[in-house]
Amino acid sequence: xxxxxxxxxxxxxxxxxxxxxxxxxxxxxxxxxxxxxxxxxxxxxxxxxxxxxxxxxxxxxxxxxxxxxxxxxxxxxxxxxxxxxxxxxxxxxxxxxxxxxxxxxxxxxxxxxxxxxxxxxxxxxxxxxxxxxxxxxxxxxxxxxxxxxxxxxxxxxxxxxxxxxxxxxxxxxxxxxxxxxxxxxxxxxxxxxxxxxxxxxxxxxxxxxxxxxxxxxxxxxxxxxxxxxxxxxxxxxxx
Amino acid sequence: xxxxxxxxxxxxxxxxxxxxxxxxxxxxxxxxxxxxxxxxxxxxxxxxxxxxxxxxxxxxxxxxxxxxxxxxxxxxxxxxxxxxxxxxxxxxxxxxxxxxxxxxxxxxxxxxxxxxxxxxxxxxxxxxxxxxxxxxxxxxxxxxxxxxxxxxxxxxxxxxxxxxxxxxxxxxxxxxxxxxxxxxxxxxxxxxxxxxxxxxxxxxxxxxxxxxxxxxxxxxxxxxxxxxxxxxxxxxxxx
DNA sequence: CCCTTTTATAGTCAACCTGACTGTAAAAGG
DNA sequence: CCTTTTACAGTCAGGTTGACTATAAAAGGG
Numbered sequence: 001x002x003x004x005x006x007x008x009x010x011x012x013x014x015x016x017x018x019x020x021x022x023x024x025x026x027x028x029x030x031x032x033x034x035x036x037x038x039x040x041x042x043x044x045x046x047x048x049x050x051x052x053x054x055x056x057x058x059x060x061x062x063x064x065x066x067x068x069x070x071x072x073x074x075x076x077x078x079x080x081x082x083x084x085x086x087x088x089x090x091x092x093x094x095x096x097x098x099x100x101x102x103x104x105x106x107x108x109x110x111x112x113x114x115x116x117x118x119x120x121x122x123x124x125x126x127x128x129x130x131x132x133x134x135x136x137x138x139x140x141x142x143x144x145x146x147x148x149x150x151x152x153x154x155x156x157x158x159x160x161x162x163x164x165x166x167x168x169x170x171x172x173x174x175x176x177x178x179x180x181x182x183x184x185x186x187x188x189x190x191x192x193x194x195x196x197x198x199x200x201x202x203x204x205x206x207x208x209x210x211x212x213x214x215x216x217x218x219x220x221x222x223x224x225x226x227x228x229x230x231x232x233x234x235x236x237x238x239x
Numbered sequence: 240x241x242x243x244x245x246x247x248x249x250x251x252x253x254x255x256x257x258x259x260x261x262x263x264x265x266x267x268x269x270x271x272x273x274x275x276x277x278x279x280x281x282x283x284x285x286x287x288x289x290x291x292x293x294x295x296x297x298x299x300x301x302x303x304x305x306x307x308x309x310x311x312x313x314x315x316x317x318x319x320x321x322x323x324x325x326x327x328x329x330x331x332x333x334x335x336x337x338x339x340x341x342x343x344x345x346x347x348x349x350x351x352x353x354x355x356x357x358x359x360x361x362x363x364x365x366x367x368x369x370x371x372x373x374x375x376x377x378x379x380x381x382x383x384x385x386x387x388x389x390x391x392x393x394x395x396x397x398x399x400x401x402x403x404x405x406x407x408x409x410x411x412x413x414x415x416x417x418x419x420x421x422x423x424x425x426x427x428x429x430x431x432x433x434x435x436x437x438x439x440x441x442x443x444x445x446x447x448x449x450x451x452x453x454x455x456x457x458x459x460x461x462x463x464x465x466x467x468x469x470x471x472x473x474x475x476x477x478x
Numbered sequence: 479c480c481c482t483t484t485t486a487t488a489g490t491c492a493a494c495c496t497g498a499c500t501g502t503a504a505a506a507g508g
Numbered sequence: 509c510c511t512t513t514t515a516c517a518g519t520c521a522g523g524t525t526g527a528c529t530a531t532a533a534a535a536g537g538g
Contacts, residue, residue, distance in 0.1 A: 010292040011250030014325070014336050053249040053334060057325040084323045084338045086253070086296040095292060097253050097336070099323045152391070152467075167485070185526065187487070192524090211485025212533040227524080228391075230466060406514070424497065426516070431495090450514025451504040466495080 013091075015098045016061045017048035017135065018068070019082065019142030021176075022105040022122065023159050028175045029122040030139060031068065032131070039092050040132030046139065047120065048098070057081070057099040065103055068120055078104040078158035082142050090134050102142045104158040147176050152228040154196050157219035163200055165214035166190060177231055189229055195222025252330075254337045255300045256287035256374065257307070258321065258381030260415075261344040261361065262398050267414045268361040269378060270307065271370070278331050279371035285378065286359065287337070296320070296338040304342055307359055317343040317397035321381050329373050341381045343397040386415050391467040393435050396458035402439055404453035405429060416470055428468055434461025 020031035032044040047068040051060040058081070066074045082100040090096065110122075125143060130136065149155045156172040157164070170186045190196055197217040205213040259270035271283040286307040290299040297320070305313045321339040329335065349361075364382060369375065388394045395411040396403070409425045429435055436456040444452040 010289075012253045012290070012336075014251045014253070050249075051251070051325065051336075054327055056327060057323060057336070081322050083320050084296060086290065086338065088293055088295060097251075097290075097296070097338075099325065099336075165486085182526070182528090183485080184487070184489085184528090189525085209485080210483075210535050212487080214486055227469060228467065230525095232526095404515085421497070421499090422514080423499085423516070423518085428496085448514080449506050449512075451516080453515055469496095471497095 010095070013094055013096045014051045014057070015048055015096055016051060016057050016064060017046045017085075017098050017100045017138055018061060018065060018103055019046060019100065019139050020065065020069070020103040020105060021125070021142070021146060021159075022107070023172060023175055024122060026171045026175055028125040028143075030125050030128070031120060032123050032128055033068065033120045035132055043130065043132040044123070044128050045132035046100075046135045051099075057101075061099075061101040061103075069105070070109060078155065082138070082145060085134055085138060087134070100138045100142070102145060104146070104155070106159060106161045143176070147231070150176055151230055152225050154219065154222050154225060157197070160219070163216045163218055165216060166197075167214055169197070169217070173229075179231070193222070193225055193229075195220040196225065249334070252333055252335045253290045253296070254287055254335055255290060255296050255303060256285045256324075256337050256339045256377055257300060257303055257342055258285060258339065258378050259304065259308070259342040259344060260364070260381070260385060260398075261346070262411060262414055263361060265410045265414055267364040267382075269364050269367070270359060271362050271367055272307065272359045274371055282369065282371040283362070283367050284371035285339075285374045290338075296340075300338075300340040300342075308344070309348060317394065321377070321384060324373055324377060326373070339377045339381070341384060343385070343394070345398060345400045382415070386470070389415055390469055391464050393458065393461050393464060396436070399458070402455045402457055404455060405436075406453055408436070408456070412468075418470070432461070432464055432468075434459040435464065 018031070022029050022031070031047060033047050035041055035043050035045050047064055049060070049064050049067075051057055055063070058079070062074055062079055065077065065079065066072075071077075080102050082102045084097060084099045086097045088095065090098075125139075131139065146155070150173055156169055159172045160168055166187050167183075169190065170181055170183065173186070174180055196219075198220045200216040200218055205215060257270070261268050261270070270286060272286045274280055274282050274284050286303055288299070288303050288306075290296055294302070297318070301313055301318055304316065304318065305311075310316075319341050321341045323336060323338045325336045327334065329337075364378075370378065385394070389412055395408055398411045399407055405426050406422075408429065409420055409422065412425070413419055435458075437459045439455040439457055444454060
């Protein structure tokens with residue numbers, strides 16, 4: 001903060017923007033709200049809002065998340081800072097610096113357009129284009145970050161309910177990465193990672209759809225995956 | 240931005256803080272400035288300053304980096320957003336939201352206290368305690384991030400001059416991770432990763448200190464490491 | 479009620495990667 | 509000249525991964 005005591009400073013508006021993801025029927029969805037006013041009236045945008053004077057960005061993000069999803073308890077949800085977007089001109093009205101967050105939800109309560117948004121809705125990722133402001137880019141950055149974190153962290157369980165099958169966990173990876181994974185290999189890898197998942201002791205089995213019932217698991221205490229679960233490297237980079 | 244059009248907003252001051260790292264004699268150093276005024280007068284702090292109205296945080300960070308290091312060309316240096324710190328009360332005078340950046344320098348020009356700081360100096364990481372504001376935490380977060388990125392990216396070359404030996408590259412990993420690495424295995428791994436480094440074609444050899452002269456390499460076109468170069472997992476997490 | 483489809487789970491096998499280690503070469507310093 | 513230091517080549521066993529086969533247990537359709 002060398003310029004701290006010498007230069008005059010200009011005030012900025014500070015907002016949070018939320019890239020909220022969930023899985024519905026094995027497809028990655030993002031939460032979007034329809035704007036009611038100019039600029040970008042009628043366009044879809046990420047939920048978010050101003051940071052209040054007594055809040056940190058994290059606190060504001062969690063408050064907005066609760067307002068927008070209609071969930072009464074968002075304390076256990078995964079919420080993580082993505083990055084801050086501060087280009088001049090990203091908001092046509094004034095100078096706005098926005099701290100973007102990524103949130104992951106296990107199930108998808110139908111979004112009630114809480115707060116002040118006209119309406120909120122879960123949209124399959126990729127089917128919404130031309131969002132307001134620079135929200136297309138924020139959403140893409142968030143998805144990329146989530147995909148990368150699946151490789152070396154236990155983040156995937158944040159998409160799952162408290163008890164889940166390994167098939168559901170695999171669907172998280174497949175939906176976010178957009179690649180099918182080998183079932184037996186995925187199973188072996190997950191079970192070999194200490195602390196990733198732990199079996200639910202009771203003779204617990206679940207019948208969701210067709211095939212053989214699957215054993216239930218809970219998220220384990222581990223936060224990181226050692227060694228990581230890597231996406232197939234697209235191609236070797238040529239020298 | 241659901242609250243965008245309904246709630247009044249409060250202005251914030253927006254600053255950038257820089258965690259600048261370099262290697263001197265194989266030891267990780269951070270760039271710190273001594274504060275000349277209250278609060279925290281006389282204490283060490285991260286370099287940084289206010290974001291100007293026509294700047295993005297990235298632009299402001301690069302400008303401050305040039306001012307603080309005295310380098311005439313900082314365009315090629317690695318500069319990356321770390322995260323944003325926004326706790327109320329992190330600055331006793333006013334509401335300041337700070338976007339923190341991490342920068343990596345190959346060599347260490349003796350820091351001239353450019354800009355407005357009383358003086359700027361390279362301090363071995365870990366020997367400076369009780370920095371001003373929340374800068375201890377920012378610096379620790381930055382080091383952790385750099386250590387993690389060394390695993391799965393080609394970031395290490397950002398600490399090296401344009402041409403370097405594999406020994407120098409290995410010292411980067413050892414200094415940031417605080418662990419000695421096996422020389423032959425490190426060499427094998429780096430050379431087996433396509434695009435990480437490429438040999439300097441001329442009969443290029445360098446004599447730095449003692450032993451056998453080493454071949455010179457340049458940074459290659461790759462940005463990511465596949466598969467990653469992992470730190471030894473400290474210990475298996477107990478179930 | 480049988481047969482097909484779907485999913486879970488067990489297991490095999492070869493290729494690859496990694497960590498630990500040995501050996502040789504080429505310089506500097508005493 | 510001998511020791512120390514660093515670079516570099518190579519070996520070897522164990523672990524991990526990707527590809528693949530096989531079996532079990534359910535649902536759905538005829």
